[in-house]
Amino acid sequence: MAEVKKIATRESYGKALKEFGTDERIVVLDADLSKSTKTATFKDAYPHRHFNAGIAEANMTSVAAGLASCGKIVFASSFAMFASGRAFEQIRNSVCYPNLNVKIGATHAGISVGEDGATHQCNEDIAIMRALPNMTIINPADDAEARLAVKAAIETDGPFYLRFGRLAVDVINDPSTYKFEIGKGIELKSGKDVTIIATGLMVSKALNAAKELMEEGIDARVINIHTIKPIDKDIIIKASKETGAIVTCEEHSIIGGLGSAVSEVLSENAPCIMRRVGIMDKFGRSGKPAQLFEAYGLDEKTIIKNVKEAIASK
Numbered sequence: 001m002a003e004v005k006k007i008a009t010r011e012s013y014g015k016a017l018k019e020f021g022t023d024e025r026i027v028v029l030d031a032d033l034s035k036s037t038k039t040a041t042f043k044d045a046y047p048h049r050h051f052n053a054g055i056a057e058a059n060m061t062s063v064a065a066g067l068a069s070c071g072k073i074v075f076a077s078s079f080a081m082f083a084s085g086r087a088f089e090q091i092r093n094s095v096c097y098p099n100l101n102v103k104i105g106a107t108h109a110g111i112s113v114g115e116d117g118a119t120h121q122c123n124e125d126i127a128i129m130r131a132l133p134n135m136t137i138i139n140p141a142d143d144a145e146a147r148l149a150v151k152a153a154i155e156t157d158g159p160f161y162l163r164f165g166r167l168a169v170d171v172i173n174d175p176s177t178y179k180f181e182i183g184k185g186i187e188l189k190s191g192k193d194v195t196i197i198a199t200g201l202m203v204s205k206a207l208n209a210a211k212e213l214m215e216e217g218i219d220a221r222v223i224n225i226h227t228i229k230p231i232d233k234d235i236i237i238k239a240s241k242e243t244g245a246i247v248t249c250e251e252h253s254i255i256g257g258l259g260s261a262v263s264e265v266l267s268e269n270a271p272c273i274m275r276r277v278g279i280m281d282k283f284g285r286s287g288k289p290a291q292l293f294e295a296y297g298l299d300e301k302t303i304i305k306n307v308k309e310a311i312a313s314k
Contacts, residue, residue, distance in 0.1 A: 008166060012143040012164070068102045073154055084125035104160065105162050105164065108120060112167040114292065136158065137163070152181075165201055185227075185236070189210055195247070197247070198225070244314050249277040254278040257278060
C-alpha cells in the first residue's frame, strides 16, 4: 500500500498566496517570520506587495487594517501565539470592529509545534478569535483544504482567522475533486453508532480511529468541521439525532474551541451523549510531536476510548 502523502498546511498557505497573488489587491505582511510562515513564497513572486513589519505584530495588524481600508485584501502572518495573542487588541478594535478585509494567517498552531515548547504552542487561539464579532475562523485539515481556504478568504469580504500547522500532515482530500464551502461541514464517512467530529490535523486521526473501530464492529460517522465560525449547525444536529453520541477532536484546548462550539449547538437544539478530545486545560511542553500527541491524548487510542465510553452511556 502506498504511503500517504504528507504536507504541512503552512506550506499550502504559502503556495496558495503565490497562486492567487496575481490579484493586485492582495498584500502580504509578515512579522519577521516569512521563511517559517512560508509567506516568503509570495515575497519571491511579488516582492512589491510583501512587507516585513518586524517583530511587531500589533503594529503589523494596524498597518493591515489601514491597507484594507484602502481597498486591499491583506494577509497578516505570524505564529498563532503572536498573531492571536500579541495583536488581540488591534484585531478586535482595528479589524473586527470596523469589519475590514484583513486575513490573519496564523501558522505554527497547536501542540504539534513540538520542541518549541509551551510559549509557542498556542492551544487557545480559536477560543480567543471565536469571541470576536465579524470573525470567520477556518482550521483546514490538509493541503487541498488549506489552499481552498485561502481562495475562499480572498473571495469573501471581512476578517478571517486561518489556522495552519508546522507539522506535515496526511493529505486526505483529492485536490482535483474537493469542494470547499465556508461554514459547511463534510461527512467523510457514514456511520450509525456514533459520530466523530474533528478539525485540523485531528481529522486524519479520526478517520484512522474509525477504521479501527469498524474492525471491532463499531460503525462511526466522521465529520470534518473546517469552519469553526460560523459552524455548520445542521450537520451537527443531524448527527446527534441519527447516532445519539458525539465525540469531538481538536488540537486545541477543550475550552472555547470545536468541542465548546459543538456543545453549544447540541445543548440548544439536539442534546446527546458527548465526549471531547483535546488539550485538557493545560499548557504544552517541549517534545517530539508524536510523543506530545500521546502524552496529551491527541491520538487514535484516546479517540477510540472516548467513542466507546460515549456509546456505553447512550
